Amino acid sequence: MxxxxxxxxxxxxxxxxxxxxxxxxxxxxxxxxxxxxxxxxxxxxxxxxxxxxxxxxxxxxxxxxxxxxxxxxxxxxxxxxxxxxxxxxxxxxxxxxxxxxxxxxxxxxxxxxxxxxxxxxxxxxxxxxxxxxxxxxxxxxxxxxxxxxxxxxxxxxxxxxxxxxxxxxxxxxxxxxxxxxxxxxxxxxxxxxxxxxxxxxxxxxxxxxxxxxxxxxxxxxxxxxxxxxxxxxxxxxPMPDLKSFLNQRIRWASKATSYKDKRVFRVLLLVYFVNLFLGILFIACFFRPQLFLIWLSFILAKALLEMPFMYKVSRFYSLQRLLFLFVLMQPFHILYTVISGWLGTFGTYKWKGRKVR
The missing domain is CATH 3.90.550.10 (Spore Coat Polysaccharide Biosynthesis Protein SpsA; Chain A)
Incomplete structure (x- = not known):
């Protein structure tokens, strides 16, 4: 910011x-x-x-x-x-x-x-x-x-x-x-x-x-x-459907381990593990419901910390109208980050009709 x-x-x-x-x-x-x-x-x-x-x-x-x-x-x-x-x-x-x-x-x-x-x-x-x-x-x-x-x-x-x-x-x-x-x-x-x-x-x-x-x-x-x-x-x-979107993001994530500047890789790794932690904590809520308020506190804190930055960026692009869904989309963003990050490193995906390793 x-x-x-x-x-x-x-x-x-x-x-x-x-x-x-x-x-x-x-x-x-x-x-x-x-x-x-x-x-x-x-x-x-x-x-x-x-x-x-x-x-x-x-x-x-x-x-x-x-x-x-x-x-x-x-x-x-x-x-x-x-x-x-x-x-x-x-x-x-x-x-x-x-x-x-x-x-x-x-x-x-x-x-x-x-x-x-x-x-x-x-x-x-x-x-x-x-x-x-x-x-x-x-x-x-x-x-x-x-x-x-x-x-x-x-x-x-x-x-x-x-x-x-x-x-x-x-x-x-x-x-x-x-x-x-x-x-x-x-x-x-x-x-x-x-x-x-x-x-x-x-x-x-x-x-x-x-x-x-x-x-x-x-x-x-x-x-x-x-x-x-x-x-x-x-x-x-944007991608027209969920499958295309995930394949695009997996393709983007696939280059993460290829940076010679390891500072970039460490930042990407930090982002991934923060989201993985929040994802695991959410799953734990089903077994220990008392954890839900802790998980929700993390989500709200994350969204509130990111919101000023997102407002500045969205104002430059004249897209402030989209921010009303920013907090609601946090759980979905965590899920997609974990999935695409994992598959981008260890999986395969399809792009433009080709299977890519």
């Missing part, structure tokens, strides 16, 4: 576009989303000679490639790479490989990654351009937000994701560099190659964002930035 409160919204004077961007979109069976994503990027009105879009088609079996090819016929700066024409063996991280292949074919110095189901704001590229010109950074994280349709599961995901985004902004500003999200991320291509890209992390399905961030932090500890502006927020839908 302290470091989040220190953040100042980035307000840049209008600067002449000078930064070249390659926007990389890994896509697998995204026929319902890919066109809207690409058009939102094109709507930035950034000079065509200073940006390109590369869609890395990850073995799609729907109309995703067809839609991209149709847009490609109208816009010369849209390109597509087909992974099935290049990858012949079974691998564990198709997304990292897709990004690597796209970077190899990119023509601009700055790489921006986003996801095929994301929508970027109109000033997206202009703000990244201004931030890069004003700050000596080689890696820039930026905010992401879930859209919310007001179902219980949607609100739960939005609140959980708000907390992660708040921690991301605060930790990068504080110099801890512990988190980021590949849906809104920029880094210099030369630096990607300096740290050997995803080498030594390419066996993990997740981590195309945070594990790369940690590698770059080791080489450039003072050159990691966070573009804190509500005008650069990328929006993406």
């Amino acid at each position: 302290y470091w989040f409160g220190k953040l100042k919204v980035f307000k840049a004077a209008v600067l002449k576009p000078a930064t070249g961007f390659t926007v990389i979109i890994p896509a697998r069976n995204e026929e319902d989303n890919i066109e809207n994503c690409i058009r939102s990027i094109l709507n930035n009105n950034y000079p065509e000679n200073l940006f390109e879009i590369i869609v890395a088609d990850d073995f799609s079996t729907d109309r995703t490639p067809e839609i991209v090819h149709r847009l490609q016929a109208k816009y010369a700066n849209i390109h597509i790479i087909s992974l099935k024409k290049i990858i012949t063996e079974t691998i564990n991280s198709y997304k990292k490989r897709a990004i690597e292949l796209a970077i190899a074919q990119s023509k601009h110095e700055w790489i921006i990654t986003t996801d095929a189901d994301c929508i970027v704001p109109k000033g997206w590229l202009h703000l990244f351009n201004a931030y890069i010109q004003k700050n000596n950074r080689v890696f820039v994280a930026a905010p992401v937000m879930f859209t919310c349709n007001n179902s219980f599961l949607d609100i739960f995901q939005c609140l959980d994701f708000l907390s992660l985004q708040g921690i991301t902004a605060a930790s990068v500003y504080a110099g801890a560099h512990s988190m980021c999200n590949g849906a809104n991320l920029a880094y210099k291509k030369t630096v990607f190659y300096e740290v050997d890209g995803f080498k030594n992390a390419d066996h993990i399905a997740s981590g195309d964002d945070m594990l790369l961030m940690h590698k770059i932090k080791m080489k450039y500890p003072e050159n990691i930035g966070y573009l804190f502006s509500d005008e650069v927020i990328v929006t993406t839908p």
Whole structure:
């Protein structure tokens, strides 16, 4: 909360576009989303000679490639790479490989990654351009937000994701560099190659964002930035059902043991065991009902301590209306944290129709 409160919204004077961007979109069976994503990027009105879009088609079996090819016929700066024409063996991280292949074919110095189901704001590229010109950074994280349709599961995901985004902004500003999200991320291509890209992390399905961030932090500890502006927020839908949500969070949790900076791992371990303790205490209440008031006291104390931070973060994202369910969702958050943390370390999960170890 302290470091989040220190953040100042980035307000840049209008600067002449000078930064070249390659926007990389890994896509697998995204026929319902890919066109809207690409058009939102094109709507930035950034000079065509200073940006390109590369869609890395990850073995799609729907109309995703067809839609991209149709847009490609109208816009010369849209390109597509087909992974099935290049990858012949079974691998564990198709997304990292897709990004690597796209970077190899990119023509601009700055790489921006986003996801095929994301929508970027109109000033997206202009703000990244201004931030890069004003700050000596080689890696820039930026905010992401879930859209919310007001179902219980949607609100739960939005609140959980708000907390992660708040921690991301605060930790990068504080110099801890512990988190980021590949849906809104920029880094210099030369630096990607300096740290050997995803080498030594390419066996993990997740981590195309945070594990790369940690590698770059080791080489450039003072050159990691966070573009804190509500005008650069990328929006993406939450998972449509409980199964998809758990698989997503298990995938995120699967990289926890891969951080070379063990301070991050220790924090994750602490969070896990606090939630495990609260979960075990709740189960114990069925055998010793007198423990319920103790458990409830812990839950209320936890929620009250977290609420000021959540209010600050939700105000930045204009989502204060969701906080009325924050206390009620605490038990569900504990349960999901324990399950996803365990399965992310010891289990398998399905993502994009693939079983991942």
